[in-house]
Amino acid sequence: MNFFEHQHQARRQTRTLIILFVLAVIAIVIAVNVAMTMIWSLSQGGYSSHPDFYPKGFFATNTLVTLALIGVGTLIETFNLRDGGEAVAKMAGGRLVSPASQDLQERRLLNVVEEMAIAAGIACPRVYVLDKEDAINAFAAGHNQNEAVVAVTRGTLNRLTRDELQGVVAHEFSHILNGDMRLNIHLISVLFGIQMIAGFGQHLMHFGARVRTARDSNDKGLSAQVILLAIGFALFVIGYIGIIFGRLIKSAVSRQREFLADASAVQFTRNADGIGGALRKIGGLSRTMESGSRIRHPNAEQLSHLFLGAPRPVLFGGWFSTHPPMKERLRRIYGRHVEPLDAPEMASGYAGNTETLPDIPYVAAGLAASDASLSSVAFGNDAERQEPLPQELASAVREPQAACCVVYALLLGSDDERRAQFALLQADMPQRLSFIVFLADAIARLPQSARLPLLDLAMPALKQLKGDERAKLLTTVDRLIAADNRIVLAEFVLQTVLTRRLGMHAGRATPIRYNRLGVIRDDCVALASLLAHVAASAMNEMPAQAFMRGAAHDPELGLSAADLVDVRALGFERVKTALDHANELAPLVKPALIKLLLAIAGGREPMPVALADLLRAICAAIDAPIPPAVAATYTAYHW
Template sequence: MNFFERQAAARRTSTRLIVLFSLAVIGIVLAVDLAMFVVFGGGAGGLALTTIVTLAIIGLGSLYRIASLRGGGESVALQFGGVPVPEGATDTKLRRLRNVVEEIAIASGVPVPKIYVLEHEAGINAFAAGYSPSDAVIAVTRGALEQLNRDELQGVIAHEFSHVLNGDMRLNIRLIGVLFGILMLGLIGRKILQHGGGRGRGAGAVLVAALVALAVGYIGLFFGRMIKAGVSRTRESLADASAVQFTRQTSGLAGALKKIAAGETGSALAQRGDAEEVSHMLFGDGVGFSGLFATHPPLLQRIQALEPSFRADDLEQLRRRWRADPPSASDETPASGAASERRSPLPIAPVLLPAAAAELSLTPPMVAEQVARPSPDDYRRADSIVASIPDDLRDLAKQRDAVIPLLLGLLLDAEPQVKAKQRTEIQARLGADTATAADRLKVERLDPLHPMLRLPLAALAFPVLRLRPRPGLDAFMDTVHAVVNTDGRVSLFEYCLGRLLEVQVRESLDPSRYARFGRRKPGNVKQEFATLLAVVAQAGHENAADAQRAYLAGMQRVLPRDHLPYAPPAAGALALDAVWEPLDALDPLAKQVMVEAITAAVSHDNRVTVAEAELLRTICSVLHCPLPPMLERS
């Protein structure tokens, strides 16, 4: 199942969730009406009032919880007492965690998420939360940092990134809000009973109503657990498979699961009340559910999917061994049982970046297959990419005061006249110092930068950019918009990178507002396709006839029965302002065809330079189809 199929499956799951929630609400309303009729009697008017009150409580409860999660992944991490991992962390385990997260983010083609540690949790666990990659948070427990070696931590983080990329994370956070409503009656009944229900003539009736609410609350709890279990189990197995595909070896992820199964701390969380609410989001079972309510497949089953020869007896041997000598993060030998193979990753050869003028070999189906599906080679390349970024630029990407000039420097045009106008726009909005710093970085550090390092540098800078206050981010977005719209001659890459920054900042500021699964079909956005493919074809071909052929190759992929003549817009890249939102609202499977169409236009002349490949990656990222770096395959 590829990225687009997983997105489509997540959308279908969202629909199924609505149906299950509706059935749960109907069941609760009927139970309340029946209980009130048996206890108090009453006619149709009384039952109608009871129904309305019950629906209002459930609806308001869900709306309240959804509103409390508007902040996205960060609000969930903070609810658990998560502590952000600073950019310049000196703790070796925190540095290792940051390095692993950064490498996997760059290999996946998404901005680096915020990283949190649940310092007071001794169990091995983790979760990803957020509405989109732009507001994603990766949180791990202190127990995971203390007990997992690098390979095992890498397997856990790769598992969580699967949820980030495939739409699971968005569904998970919505599930928290929706299910809270059907638990409201039980919470209200419990609170009333805790405070005695008051005194006076109506106290008895209040206590009876509280008991009814508490009893019905257990019905809501039953439905809530069933819904979470039904939604979560299959996706956890798929995330395990994605993590193995990404990291090229099973020993890391299997080792983490063995340490949960046989270690003393397991994966249980100390905050059991909060853990139940997010049990469907966790890497391992944080509450202790089993059977019908289990949100994860059994640990032994998950391990055996990775190591078929592993048996329950091997797990018992590990328990006995670790009682005497508990595992730690410093042990780099993969955790294994007596009957399991001691497998190690395949030898990793250093990966060199291609020459800036190199030409890559790619096909539309190959690119579509790579979207949000990083491979082991991508992880190796990400390590090489991070190492290739000059140390001083990496340091600037981690400094609050330097990150804005750095990102604006990436957007400045090579043409002096255009760049002068861009400097004026920056100075008018952010001051002369910022404009001067951006220009200096452009000339001294960014112009010589390899084209393949620009997007990763922006990805590294994004977590620091998000730390700025909202007025500062609003001013930054306004400046980015002005810079890329200064002149129609701004390069297509600079325009698209600016647009990508705008999209990511906007989504990080209002995560819940922009989270959606698209439903449009290609036939509803014909003109938008024509505009995008015409601009891409024109940018990649100096000869008008070649550009027209490239345009037609792309249109043949996406709208083979339609004839829209090649008509490159006079505004050039700026004409794309009108296409992003309609194209981003495409159905997931239609987006797969869209990616193939864009690739067909870029690669029509069988010559795809590194710069063109990076342009393709940028366009895909704007349309929420993250593409790993270095597209060539041996």
């Protein structure tokens, strides 16, 4: 099953969750009305079937109040989680790790997350650490891959080797790539809405207990107290029964996704002892702690389905457990029974402190190179050009304002083009101009295949910018591109990636509107034509030849040479509209578009950088990881 099938499955599970949520709400409404009927009958001294026995609007009021409590609770939690991964990380007590951190443990964690992001072809997630948690655990959260975060406990940093940490991060990247994160946030909001019923009942019981002290000699007051206590108790019981069934749903969904993430971690790292060793240490740590993955934060139960391991022991296990049994997870990873491992805290977080830290990672697909020296970093496809990323760039991509300068440096054109760009920068930021030129010269010494990954590495720092600072960055990017009255491919690619990851709608979910490529045929033609012209230039062939490779690959669209759009007609707005529509395709339809574009690219590995950059930008625009053929362009050599 590939990425898009996982996305489709996650969306189906979301729809199933919505159906089950609606059924649970209906059951709760019925239960509340039954309970209110019984309480009203008791308060009136007996039951009567006469229509006037109940106050006017009795059942409607019960229903509306119940729906309001659930709906308002769900909306409140959805609003609280509007920032996606950042909000969830803060709920768990996480601290944002600065991209410029010099702490050895945090530096190693950042390296691992960065290399995983580059290999996956997605924006580097922000990283959080749960400083007060000594157990081994981690989670990924967010609405989509453009605003995901990865969080680990302090125990994970202290107790795991680099390979094991890499396995844990790979496990969390599986949740990012397979569409689990959005489903998990839906679960948090839904369960909070149901929990509002129990919370409201609890408040009524507390209020009822205070009524007696105010009217202890008044029979009516005592009667009111009994009624309030009865209503509160009924709502409390009904609410918690709803929560129990909600947790059953949550646990059933979560257990299967954990098996998938474990398998994906082995596939990503090509090393079963990575995630396997981490899980074995959780088992070993459980011999000295209540649970090797225990989270002590008060919100741990609410977020239980997000974590690598169960954050709290489950009394009844089985159906209520959000994670499969550790023995079963290890058996599936290794194919046999394995024993737990001890998990002592290591000196400085390293086994004997023998691991070498790179200045910045630039890892090949597969991530775990055997016998790899991490003291330098390979760039590009030319073996003679394998060298570390210059220190000035390594430092700049980790600080927000300096990362903005990296973006501007990436946009500086030839000497003739720079005149207008220099005038713009001199007017807007004269104090930064010399630094931008300095960075541009450093970037010019890198191979072309390093440019977009450099932008990926800068994303955590750029995402620290405030809303107005992001808007200013994007506006300046637009003005720099427009300074010479034309837009070239490299500028289009960079603008597309930045807009998707930092724009106003970057963290929002995209609705599904199209279930077939044929519905957006004109948009497919525009994207295919753009790629055909780039392929023709890169591979010294006619655009029609490249275009017809795609046409032959997908006969359903019925493309012919006559459909090829002239390059002069492919303006930025037309291509942007095509990408927006493509992003609204159903998950299982997007692979057809990507395969069509890969056919036009010719299937070479590694492919020309211009083609790879364009495909990388298209994948970023439609929330898809880059295909292996594209990744090979950036990760052709291990260090």
